[in-house]
Amino acid sequence: MSTSRALPTVTHLDELESEAVHIFREVAAELERPVLLFSGGKDSIVLLRLAEKAFRPGKFPFPIMHIDTGHNFAEAIEFRDRRVAELGERLVIASVQESIDRGRVVEETGPRASRNRLQTTTLLDAIEEHGFDAAIGGARRDEERSRAKERIFSFRDDFGQWNPRAQRPELWNLYNARVRKGEHVRAFPISNWTELDVWQYVAREQLELPGIYFAHEREVFRRDGMLYAASPYVERMEGEDPFVTSVRFRTVGDMTCTGGVESHAGTIEEVVEEIAATRVTERGETRADDRFSEAAMEDRKRIGYF
Amino acid sequence: MATSEQALSTDLLRLVTCGSVDDGKSTLIGRLLFDTKQIFVDQLEHIEDVSRRRGNEYVDLALLTDGLRAEREQGITIDVAYRSFVTPRRRFQLADAPGHVQYTRNMVTGASTAELGIVLVDARQGVVEQTRRHAYILSILRVPHAVVAVNKMDLVDWSQQRFDEIAAQLDGLMAGSVGGQAADARPKNLGLPDLCVIPISALQGDNVVDRSGRMPWYDGPALLEHLETVEIASDRDLDSRRFPVQWVIRPISDEHHDYRGYGGQIAGGVWSAGDEVVVLPGGARTQVEAVETIDGPLEAGIPPMSVTIRLADDLDVSRGDMLADPAATPVVARELEARVCWMSDRPLEPRARLAVKQTTRSVRAIADELVSRTDVHTLEDAPAPERLELNDIGVVRLRLAEPLCVDPYGENRTTGAFVLIDEATNETVGAGMVLSAS
Numbered sequence: 001m002s003t004s005r006a007l008p009t010v011t012h013l014d015e016l017e018s019e020a021v022h023i024f025r026e027v028a029a030e031l032e033r034p035v036l037l038f039s040g041g042k043d044s045i046v047l048l049r050l051a052e053k054a055f056r057p058g059k060f061p062f063p064i065m066h067i068d069t070g071h072n073f074a075e076a077i078e079f080r081d082r083r084v085a086e087l088g089e090r091l092v093i094a095s096v097q098e099s100i101d102r103g104r105v106v107e108e109t110g111p112r113a114s115r116n117r118l119q120t121t122t123l124l125d126a127i128e129e130h131g132f133d134a135a136i137g138g139a140r141r142d143e144e145r146s147r148a149k150e151r152i153f154s155f156r157d158d159f160g161q162w163n164p165r166a167q168r169p170e171l172w173n174l175y176n177a178r179v180r181k182g183e184h185v186r187a188f189p190i191s192n193w194t195e196l197d198v199w200q201y202v203a204r205e206q207l208e209l210p211g212i213y214f215a216h217e218r219e220v221f222r223r224d225g226m227l228y229a230a231s232p233y234v235e236r237m238e239g240e241d242p243f244v245t246s247v248r249f250r251t252v253g254d255m256t257c258t259g260g261v262e263s264h265a266g267t268i269e270e271v272v273e274e275i276a277a278t279r280v281t282e283r284g285e286t287r288a289d290d291r292f293s294e295a296a297m298e299d300r301k302r303i304g305y306f
Numbered sequence: 307m308a309t310s311e312q313a314l315s316t317d318l319l320r321l322v323t324c325g326s327v328d329d330g331k332s333t334l335i336g337r338l339l340f341d342t343k344q345i346f347v348d349q350l351e352h353i354e355d356v357s358r359r360r361g362n363e364y365v366d367l368a369l370l371t372d373g374l375r376a377e378r379e380q381g382i383t384i385d386v387a388y389r390s391f392v393t394p395r396r397r398f399q400l401a402d403a404p405g406h407v408q409y410t411r412n413m414v415t416g417a418s419t420a421e422l423g424i425v426l427v428d429a430r431q432g433v434v435e436q437t438r439r440h441a442y443i444l445s446i447l448r449v450p451h452a453v454v455a456v457n458k459m460d461l462v463d464w465s466q467q468r469f470d471e472i473a474a475q476l477d478g479l480m481a482g483s484v485g486g487q488a489a490d491a492r493p494k495n496l497g498l499p500d501l502c503v504i505p506i507s508a509l510q511g512d513n514v515v516d517r518s519g520r521m522p523w524y525d526g527p528a529l530l531e532h533l534e535t536v537e538i539a540s541d542r543d544l545d546s547r548r549f550p551v552q553w554v555i556r557p558i559s560d561e562h563h564d565y566r567g568y569g570g571q572i573a574g575g576v577w578s579a580g581d582e583v584v585v586l587p588g589g590a591r592t593q594v595e596a597v598e599t600i601d602g603p604l605e606a607g608i609p610p611m612s613v614t615i616r617l618a619d620d621l622d623v624s625r626g627d628m629l630a631d632p633a634a635t636p637v638v639a640r641e642l643e644a645r646v647c648w649m650s651d652r653p654l655e656p657r658a659r660l661a662v663k664q665t666t667r668s669v670r671a672i673a674d675e676l677v678s679r680t681d682v683h684t685l686e687d688a689p690a691p692e693r694l695e696l697n698d699i700g701v702v703r704l705r706l707a708e709p710l711c712v713d714p715y716g717e718n719r720t721t722g723a724f725v726l727i728d729e730a731t732n733e734t735v736g737a738g739m740v741l742s743a744s
Binding site: 006007008009010011012014015016017018019021022025026028029052053054055056057058059141142148149164167168169170171172173174176178179180191192194196197 | 397567
């Protein structure tokens, strides 16, 4: 039997990958109309790779959806279109600008205006419009404290709300994906991955990332101790003078709330070294949207954020 | 720290911590995260800031683990939290389960995926009812490795005598060894297969990450050292081949016209091309043509790898079927006797109708009989209870509308496990471990 053969070693990346592939296949098998959320960021690029592992040589049994704030890094959009074309899969774009034009949401104003908050409405509208019953996302439990307690299959009610006190117990690799019409689940295949795991996986799988993840010269300004890209989407305040320096971004969100870090890491290996040595979480360092209150993420998640 | 090269060699250990704030569990987790440099500066500044605003005299490490607003406001832990840490030797995934009686369901949840459980004991109190309950849950969930961390040794003057007393209490309670030596002839009341007892002070860091100089009489490993070196590869079930079919890959394209692959996660055994298989519950026989991923064919696949299996013959195989070794098949069962942890506010009563989800298959079932209920305080079984309430553990006999392919949980933690779903509410209301099947 087994004893004569050399057994494969299963590394932590192998095990995390296997878990994620299993989750992808469960979502596809147990739900009628799933959708894969794609932001152009490294986590969703990893999701695309995992979906290939789960379903090739078949097609993905779901479309890919981008919630487009209209305030994106140009590199991320260019990357999105190219990658989706290479995969030969279907892309759905839900636009925050359209939500504004239709009067579903009201644009914020002033130097701290962001469309980050508005995305939630656009997302929930798109889920309803297309009749999606599962949205697969790249959230990770290491990102933020309330995420650490969220299930891999996270149930949302008719209003798209998350109720942290009424979560379904999740045991072994058995996921309860049952929903009624109008309800949906958010499924997070890389829940148990850390930022470092993601980068190690990017390196192992030799995945291409948008250039903004690597050190590049960019015009930035400093606000609240973070470096923001100077762009037409952000109104600068008194004293926020732009300057050029070498930065890279740890997350790719909306340009209005995503900060960069000073870095000279130009390759995946150099970035992995920097991440392994870093002392600040990626959301704490570079996401303004999580810095407002002790429970910022929990509050946004309750009303239906990613 | 871990770099790209190390990523190719580190493995993953999933562990569960059992205990309450009083045992110093949050302090221990905070210490493990802090000393392995997983707590980032912004997180530390944040909890320092919150502790100060609340007028605490010390930095409350529990704030790191209490993620939800209600938990912070009420100073309680509601739910299982999952966190990660990494050392150069191993990547860890920690399920942090609150320890109160009413949270049995959370501990069962955290233990279901764990390969190692840490039970905290307060050195001043010794083995208490809660210790027994935690050990019991680890044993019924078949967590292969257990550590009892005897905490607050600083408060008993680092006393070897006190530690020996506690170790002796544990010895009577479950299969035990002190300092990592294997136990053999001792009584195995709760059947914990591998137990290591370590004296620590989570508050002062003794024997957590580094060995303490204050307990020279202890010559075993520090906690982290033990976590880094405990052998887990051999825990995998390599004996009987089990493969629940999860997803049929059948591309509708000219290029892959005749391709038919079965995607799934290997639940048991070593799988290679040429192996004989039986497709259950139908019973058709064939051979494995290939075990593969998109990266190419594999020489051998083992648990818990997700792979695609192709078969030599074109059979009617679909999700919910199980591929297995014809020489050692699972039971194709219509009746299960199972240990169940009940997780719903609405009690389980005899004759209840439920859905059972086991591997990739869901069937309807009737709870024909409640055989016994375990008192989680005394760990004694009382026969024929009227109902199982939230957080109760008992033995239930289930009659299935359609067959399931199962093994006793004692033989396979994947094919012997199931959840119970209330089809009226869609809630997950119970977790089950197969004792016997027919």
